[in-house]
Amino acid sequence: MVTKQEEAVSRKIGRTIATKRRAAGFTQEQVAERLQIGNEAFSRIERGLVSPGIFKLYEMAEMFECGVETFLIEGSRRPTDQAGHLQQMLAKLSTSDRQMIVGIVETLSLRLGGKKSRGDS
Structure with a gap:
């Protein structure tokens, strides 16, 4: 079972992914294709309904030209x-x-x- 705290973290990571994707000039469809996942699957990641795997975070970091830690730090409350x-x-x-x-x-x-x-x- 997913806790409320885990859900909140997934939403923050998803928002950061969406922000970085738009800043890099990609559409959701383009990113989904490069990640080799469906458009709806990527949409669920951006909405924070599911967490991307570590490998997908690395792929997105390379695509968006940022560090993988960016997805975790920008959404952090620390x-x-x-x-x-x-x-x-x-x-x-x-x-x-x-x-x-x-x-x-x-x-x-x-x-x-x-x-x-x-x-x-």
Whole structure:
């Protein structure tokens, strides 16, 4: 029997797969064909109704030109995984854009968390 937590993880992985597929410019049909599975089977993977096997994750990572860990990290609720994901995104930006994003995140964190900023001590 599949637990609610396992279902949630499958949905997150599926959403990440869908995002990466669209960013790489593939249709569901194209990916299904390359994975040698049916269109409906791939649709169920993207919807998180079934989990892809490890080998299929590796095939998709190669197809979408990303690391296989991307599918697991981007859907993770662990702060360290989320921080790693943010680090990967920030690394692609200019210094000024990174500073802007960090400022926005800090402002949101303070507002949502109700904590003082470093300069408010």
